[in-house]
Amino acid sequence: MKTLIKRLVETWGPSGREEAVRQLVQAEIEDHVDSMTISPMGGLHAIVNPGGGTKLMLAAHMDEIGIIISHIDQEGFTRFHPLGGVNLETCVGHRVRFEDGTMAVIGVEQRSERKKPPRLENLYLDFGVSSAQDCPVKVGDMGAFDRSFIALGDRLVAKSMDDRIGVAILIETLRQMKRPQHEVQFAFTVQEEVGLRGAGPAAFGLDPDLAIAVDVTLTGDTPRGVKMAVVLGGGPAIKVRDKRMISDPRIVDLMVSRAEEAGIPHQFEVLQRGSTDAAAIQLTRAGVPAGCLSIPCRYIHTPSEMVDMNDVEKAVNLLLEILSKSINI
Ligand code: CO
Ligand code: ZN
DSSP: OHHHHHHHHTSOOBTTOOHHHHHHHHHHHGGGOSEEEEOTTSOEEEEESTTOSSEEEEEEEOOBOEEEEEEEOTTSOEEEEEESOOOGGGTTTOEEEETTSOEEEEEEOOOSOTTSOOOGGGEEEEOSOSSTTTOSOOTTOEEEEOOOOEEETTEEEETTHHHHHHHHHHHHHHHHOOOOSSEEEEEEESOOTTTSTTHHHHHHHHOOSEEEEEEEEOOSOSTTOOSOSOOTTSOOEEEEEOSSOBOOHHHHHHHHHHHHHHTOOOEEEEOSSOOOHHHHHHTSTTOOOEEEEEEEOBSTTSSOEEEEHHHHHHHHHHHHHHHHSOOOO
16 A cells, blocks of 8 residues: 555646546556546546445545746746645745646745745745746646655655545555445545535535545644644544534444444544535535544645554545445434
């Protein structure tokens, strides 16, 4: 699974440009599903056992945070807007990759308030050129951050664990699961980082009876970190609430019961900032019972997002438990 994770996190796919990730996922799952379609917005929907009773949707987003070129000056320096919640504190000196492999580094202007984090208007991209004519990108081109995958023991670090780790968990679940009694809908969604835009239409099309998103969440286990009960390595976290949703208590209970029966360690997540595809799915059509299985992750939206492999494996185990038994909600 580590090899799969490395390939997924190193694939280029800022919000709205998920094609390369989608192709990788398609190739990994095509032998294991009954049908596979590409949604009008570019998401990938794979179904196992269509027509088989309860329709359970599992969702993970393929996109990662990135940038979009907004202006090019005469010296060939460009300005950019963030795609999603880019952390400006970690931008300076960072490298950005474009679809064709073009690279740039992020620089910062001289500022009077040097102790404060830079503001967006202070930052620029340097492509190593001296004129607008030589600048290899144009306004509207999108970039993603560039950083290779590393493993620190059981802890895996990459620029796009959010949410390629969720994508990897769905793929692994798909491969390991036995023929389910339910219709299981695997939705690899788009444009989550720019406001949960892909998941709602995906759920509208799939019309599930219940849904679980798999995404990352913050932890409270770093020096002077946020006061939060989630720790790395403590097992997957069952979301109870975040900024945009209250998880359906029936979905919370479903996850807790299956975890307890199988002796899978788990934690409860109450997140003050941020949300996931589950929030958008929940508000689709007449409403969908929805919840989220969260993977504890340090340093979210920085070049080095860190997860624990044990949490990842336990999340797969928990999803397999849910899929293998009857669901009455
Ligand atoms: Co995110
Ligand atoms: Zn995410």
